[in-house]
Amino acid sequence: MSTAKNNNLLALTVAAALTCGAIQAQSTRPTAFTNARIHTVSGKTIERGTLVVRSGKIEAVGKDAVVPAGAKVIDATGKTIMPGLVSAWSRAGLRAPTSRGNTPTRGGRRGRPSRFRPRSSGRTSNSAATKVIDGIYIRQPIFGKLLEVGVTSLALNPQGGGFPGLGAVLNPAGKTREALTLNDEAFVQVGMQRNSGAKKLLKDTFAKAKKAVEEREKPPEPPKKPEAKKPEAKKPEAKPAAKPGEKPAKPAGKDAPKQDPKKPAPKKEAPKKPAAKPAAKPKPKKPKDPNVEVLADLLQGKRRAIVEINSAADLLHWRTAVSDDMKFPRMVAVTRHDTTSGTLDKVVDHLKKWECSVLLPPLLSTQPRTSHLIHPAKKLHDAGIEVGFAVGESPGQVRAIFFSLMELVRSGLPADVALKAITQVPAKALGIDKRTGTIEVGKHADLLVFDGDPLSPTGTLEQVWLRGSRVEKDGAAN
Amino acid sequence: MRISTLFVLSVALLSAVDLPGQGRGRRGRRSTGAPPPPPPAAEAKKEETKKEPAKYTAIVGGDVYVGTGQRLTGATVLIADDKIEKVGHNLKLPEGTKVIDAKGKTVSPGFVIVQGAGMGAGFSGPYKDTVNPFAPDIKQGLAAGITSFMVGSTSSRGRLGGSNAVIKLAYGDVEGMVLKENPVVGISVPLDRSAKESLTSAVKAAKEYLAAMDAYPAKKAKDPKAKAPKKPRSADQIINVLQGKTKLWVALGGGGFNPFRAMMGGSANASDVGSIREALEIAKLFGKGVVIQKPTSAWLIADEIAATGSSVIVSPRTRTPADPKNPDRTGSNLASAAILAKVGVPVAVTPPPGRFGGGGVGTGGILGQDLNTPNVDAAYAVRGGLDNRKAIRTLTLDAANMMGVGDRVGSLEAGKDADILILDGDPLHYSTFVTTAVVNGKVVYEKGKEALYRHISRTNH
Numbered sequence: 056m057s058t059a060k061n062n063n064l065l066a067l068t069v070a071a072a073l074t075c076g077a078i079q080a081q082s083t084r085p086t087a088f089t090n091a092r093i094h095t096v097s098g099k100t101i102e103r104g105t106l107v108v109r110s111g112k113i114e115a116v117g118k119d120a121v122v123p124a125g126a127k128v129i130d131a132t133g134k135t136i137m138p139g140l141v142s143a144w145s146r147a148g149l150r151a152p153t154s155r156g157n158t159p160t161r162g163g164r165r166g167r168p169s170r171f172r173p174r175s176s177g178r179t180s181n182s183a184a185t186k187v188i189d190g191i192y193i194r195q196p197i198f199g200k201l202l203e204v205g206v207t208s209l210a211l212n213p214q215g216g217g218f219p220g221l222g223a224v225l226n227p228a229g230k231t232r233e234a235l236t237l238n239d240e241a242f243v244q245v246g247m248q249r250n251s252g253a254k255k256l257l258k259d260t261f262a263k264a265k266k267a268v269e270e271r272e273k274p275p276e277p278p279k280k281p282e283a284k285k286p287e288a289k290k291p292e293a294k295p296a297a298k299p300g301e302k303p304a305k306p307a308g309k310d311a312p313k314q315d316p317k318k319p320a321p322k323k324e325a326p327k328k329p330a331a332k333p334a335a336k337p338k339p340k341k342p343k344d345p346n347v348e349v350l351a352d353l354l355q356g357k358r359r360a361i362v363e364i365n366s367a368a369d370l371l372h373w374r375t376a377v378s379d380d381m382k383f384p385r386m387v388a389v390t391r392h393d394t395t396s397g398t399l400d401k402v403v404d405h406l407k408k409w410e411c412s413v414l415l416p417p418l419l420s421t422q423p424r425t426s427h428l429i430h431p432a433k434k435l436h437d438a439g440i441e442v443g444f445a446v447g448e449s450p451g452q453v454r455a456i457f458f459s460l461m462e463l464v465r466s467g468l469p470a471d472v473a474l475k476a477i478t479q480v481p482a483k484a485l486g487i488d489k490r491t492g493t494i495e496v497g498k499h500a501d502l503l504v505f506d507g508d509p510l511s512p513t514g515t516l517e518q519v520w521l522r523g524s525r526v527e528k529d530g531a532a533n
Numbered sequence: 534m535r536i537s538t539l540f541v542l543s544v545a546l547l548s549a550v551d552l553p554g555q556g557r558g559r560r561g562r563r564s565t566g567a568p569p570p571p572p573p574a575a576e577a578k579k580e581e582t583k584k585e586p587a588k589y590t591a592i593v594g595g596d597v598y599v600g601t602g603q604r605l606t607g608a609t610v611l612i613a614d615d616k617i618e619k620v621g622h623n624l625k626l627p628e629g630t631k632v633i634d635a636k637g638k639t640v641s642p643g644f645v646i647v648q649g650a651g652m653g654a655g656f657s658g659p660y661k662d663t664v665n666p667f668a669p670d671i672k673q674g675l676a677a678g679i680t681s682f683m684v685g686s687t688s689s690r691g692r693l694g695g696s697n698a699v700i701k702l703a704y705g706d707v708e709g710m711v712l713k714e715n716p717v718v719g720i721s722v723p724l725d726r727s728a729k730e731s732l733t734s735a736v737k738a739a740k741e742y743l744a745a746m747d748a749y750p751a752k753k754a755k756d757p758k759a760k761a762p763k764k765p766r767s768a769d770q771i772i773n774v775l776q777g778k779t780k781l782w783v784a785l786g787g788g789g790f791n792p793f794r795a796m797m798g799g800s801a802n803a804s805d806v807g808s809i810r811e812a813l814e815i816a817k818l819f820g821k822g823v824v825i826q827k828p829t830s831a832w833l834i835a836d837e838i839a840a841t842g843s844s845v846i847v848s849p850r851t852r853t854p855a856d857p858k859n860p861d862r863t864g865s866n867l868a869s870a871a872i873l874a875k876v877g878v879p880v881a882v883t884p885p886p887g888r889f890g891g892g893g894v895g896t897g898g899i900l901g902q903d904l905n906t907p908n909v910d911a912a913y914a915v916r917g918g919l920d921n922r923k924a925i926r927t928l929t930l931d932a933a934n935m936m937g938v939g940d941r942v943g944s945l946e947a948g949k950d951a952d953i954l955i956l957d958g959d960p961l962h963y964s965t966f967v968t969t970a971v972v973n974g975k976v977v978y979e980k981g982k983e984a985l986y987r988h989i990s991r992t993n994h
Contacts, residue, residue, distance in 0.1 A: 193694070250662055251659050
């Protein structure tokens with residue numbers, strides 16, 4: 056069955072990731088941090104608590120957690136531990152590594168990184184089934200550098216408007232493609248632009264996807280129907296099962312890079328048939344468009360999306376093109392505050408209807424043509440919308456994130472919301488919140504250890520732990 | 534969506550709910566027609582519960598400039614949702630009406646501007662896909678009293694053309710922002726001989742086609758085999774003009790933009806009597822009044838213009854020098870608007886072109902251009918002798934009619950869109966401020982709440 060196969064595949068991937076991240080050296084000897092201030096994110100902050108890590112996972116956390124016998128004890132007095140950063144908006148690795156030697160890079164001046172974007176199509180199109188991971192440049196130091204500054208989980212977002220493809224979740228310690236990839240179809244990327252072409256594409260494509268969903272729900276016998284519907288109905292309040300192993304309708308695993316649009320369609324049919332009814336033969340008359348099928352999955356709640364909508368005006372335009380009834384698990388991502396077209400806090404009511412989280416740049420904004428500061432993140436949070444922050448795509452940006460958060464917190468955003476916004480919220484959006492994003496028993500030990508408080512100017516990031524292993528300066532987890 | 538709304542309204546009308554005012558505008562009028570189609574019934578029912586009770590707003594106690602030239606003292610404007618329900622004295626307000634006090638203030642229709650740019654409109658059509666309902670300029674426009682304006686090109690060389698739209702300053706509402714797409718086609722005169730000939734023959738063919746279409750039902754009844762007349766090729770624009778669906782605007786002086794002339798003081802719109810007469814020729818050819826853009830010498834032949842039923846856009850503030858060698862090119866005349874209005878030519882005003890050409894309201898230019906004070910332009914027409922009450926028509930109803938949207942905006946009459954200004958004085962006085970602006974029934978600007986003018990309090994009345 057496809058589920059089993061998928062499970063196997065994913066288990067393999069995870070295993071590969073674990074072994075390749077230089078984690079094989081790790082013994083079963085547990086590590087215990089004692090006397091630490093622990094921002095669990097999932098619950099309350101624990102003062103002078105103990106955190107036990109074994110086999111890459113968090114074994115115990117709490118004020119009176121018992122340090123197991125034989126554990127390596129790290130006295131973390133005066134230190135703060137928080138979950139590793141989750142970057143839900145990153146294009147690191149999509150650009151060829153820029154050489155700083157004496158070969159001039161394309162379009163740029165000698166020794167400087169060039170500004171050209173190799174892969175932006177400029178034109179919107181539906182290529183929702185294209186995997187962004189197929190376009191990655193593997194061997195470059197950026198992932199290690201990001202890990203060094205605290206990014207323990209990392210998305211790879213396809214570029215472009217419309218439906219540029221499937222985004223991936225990366226393991227920043229990976230050195231090969233397999234080790235780097237945690238999930239090569241973690242989410243569907245959607246881009247909104249304010250022009251008639253893009254709006255038409257959105258409208259038409261979602262109409263097609265809706266039709267595909269109707270078609271799917273019709274032919275199979277009744278028992279399957281409610282099953283397919285249930286997650287859809289539930290989805291708004293609770294994101295559907297995030298475990299990658301539980302995605303039954305996922306078209307063929309990662310072994311099939313979708314170059315040929317006709318190829319994946321029959322493949323998907325094959326595993327489906329035995330699951331539905333062996334006797335029935337719902338032979339497809341024409342090959343299904345994989346790009347539409349991906350979106351049909353999305354509408355059925357089997358996938359999640361990251362939707363790039365940069366301004367309030369664009370969001371209203373989205374509503375005129377795609378109806379609000381078309382609900383699917385999504386996070387709205389804003390790459391910059393656009394005051395001339397309205398920051399997203401102007402359309403709070405509409406966002407609430409979507410029941411989605413929002414990814415913002417970690418910045419205050421200004422009222423148009425004035426220097427009056429406005430705080431979109433706080434406004435959205437106060438309205439009950441889950442706010443996440445983009446932690447940045449370069450090590451420099453990531454280092455600066457805590458300073459940005461300090462400003463936002465000083466301007467009224469609760470500190471726990473600020474920390475949640477760079478860990479749990481983006482993890483949910485990427486579907487990895489079952490594994491990481493908080494400090495809870497059973498989750499991966501992706502940890503940041505600060506000397507002092509992360510939200511204080513004197514706090515400094517001392518250690519990064521990826522799955523129970525401390526990250527050394529060269530970016531390898533050891 | 535719209536069908537369901539229609540259904541809801543028609544249900545409301547059919548079930549004889551006490552809705553005062555028969556001419557309830559677009560939605561009301563349409564819904565009295567055919568019975569609603571059954572399929573969207575279920576959907577409509579859901580909507581019904583949400584939409585049935587109209588939201589009433591009343592602007593009470595102000596001096597109301599109706600926009601047609603009338604002025605009612607201490608009257609009330611009652612708004613139901615996005616339309617004007619009624620205007621008059623001692624109106625009975627429905628329960629739950631939100632009351633806006635306008636005592637001691639002036640109430641007028643929102644200004645309708647015949648030429649503009651920016652203010653949330655995109656740079657090219659279709660405008661409904663590019664409008665920006667959160668553009669900061671929108672507030673600036675509203676502060677100047679503008680509630681609708683036309684954006685885009687209104688002239689075309691040699692043949693009918695242009696891409697334009699009437700945009701409303703409905704802050705925060707994408708659907709409410711585009712009032713009408715392509716309400717106007719333009720042509721530039723003088724036409725060369727071949728263009729003139731082809732236009733003449735095309736109009737003739739279109740007229741014949743329309744006549745044949747009119748006669749067709751009778752013919753068909755007599756002879757069932759009769760074929761429907763064939764539509765001439767690419768005659769849609771001409772037919773629309775002939776049927777009055779779009780307005781025909783004529784630009785003078787070839788329509789081109791002359792940067793050199795513009796730099797020397799912006800006389801790019803100078804005109805002589807000859808070119809105005811040529812525009813009138815086109816009006817006669819179509820048998821329809823046209824809108825002549827900035828004919829500075831028009832006051833010389835006001836009667837001729839009135840005879841064709843044409844309208845005129847002027848910019849009373851412009852100073853354009855006369856041509857000493859050509860008595861038919863008079864240059865600008867402050868009294869132009871007054872002279873034309875006296876003989877019954879509808880006049881709309883627009884600001885003068887700036888140093889870099891253009892002309893029209895907008896915030897894209899530099900300094901004086903950006904002041905965005907259409908009321909001052911109309912006030913110049915008053916200075917030139919135009920009656921004060923009539924002068925407001927240059928910014929409201931007459932302007933709206935020139936763009937073919939006079940049935941929706943331009944005056945405070947039952948059934949029209951609720952685009953209303955509350956001002957702290959005479960609309961055309963230079964020190965008057967808009968205190969509240971309402972577009973589509975929603976308050977979109979309040980002087981006290983916006984950073985633009987809230988620090989200024991008017992003292993001289």
